[in-house]
Amino acid sequence: xxxxxxxxxxxxxxxxxxxxxxxxxxxxxxxxxxxxxxxxxxxxxxxxxxxxxxxxxxxxxxxxxxxxxxxxxxxxxxxxxxxxxxxxxxxxxxxxxxxxxxxxxxxxxxxxxxxxxxxxxxxxxxxxxxxxxxxx
Numbered sequence: 001x002x003x004x005x006x007x008x009x010x011x012x013x014x015x016x017x018x019x020x021x022x023x024x025x026x027x028x029x030x031x032x033x034x035x036x037x038x039x040x041x042x043x044x045x046x047x048x049x050x051x052x053x054x055x056x057x058x059x060x061x062x063x064x065x066x067x068x069x070x071x072x073x074x075x076x077x078x079x080x081x082x083x084x085x086x087x088x089x090x091x092x093x094x095x096x097x098x099x100x101x102x103x104x105x106x107x108x109x110x111x112x113x114x115x116x117x118x119x120x121x122x123x124x125x126x127x128x129x130x131x132x133x134x135x136x
Contacts, residue, residue, distance in 0.1 A: 031082075031115040032094050034074070037108050038066045040090040063090050066108050073106045 044059045045051050051059075063086045071081050074094060083093040093115070096103065100112040 025116040025118065027114040027116050030095050030097055032096060032100055032103065033113045033115060034070070034092045034094055034103055034109055035111040035113070036063075036066050036070055036090045036092070037110045038063050038090055040085075041087045060086055066090070067092060070106055070108045074103065077102060079103065 039047075041056060041060050041063060045056055048055065067084055067086070067090070071084075071092065074081060074092070074096075077096075077098065079094050079096040079098070081092050081094050085091045085093075094103070100114065103109060104112045
């Protein structure tokens with residue numbers, strides 16, 4: 001899929017403008033997204049435009065094998081894995097009492113990010129939920 005340059009630039013501008021808002025968003029205590037180094041399945045399929053089902057499933061197995069190895073190391077460190085993703089992201093969502101730095105030192109871990117709490121506000125809502133109004 002080819003994304004027009006203007007759309008690509010606009011998406012980066014929106015992302016950059018949202019950074020100050022994300023910095024103010026509270027994190028969920030002890031919950032992290034552990035991103036792993038093998039590319040997710042969707043990226044593999046996009047990079048290999050003619051990838052057949054067999055090649056795609058073989059790559060999915062590589063992703064899952066990496067997740068299994070990292071999961072075993074996380075469990076040794078008393079980190080609980082809550083969710084695993086392999087299609088649009090190669091990541092594990094975990095609960096840990098320890099610091100993120102410990103998890104980032106595990107081989108195969110690309111990045112560890114704190115989970116942020118996001119509240120959805122419907123477009124037709126006249127007023128934001130009470131907990132959002134207090135932050136203003």
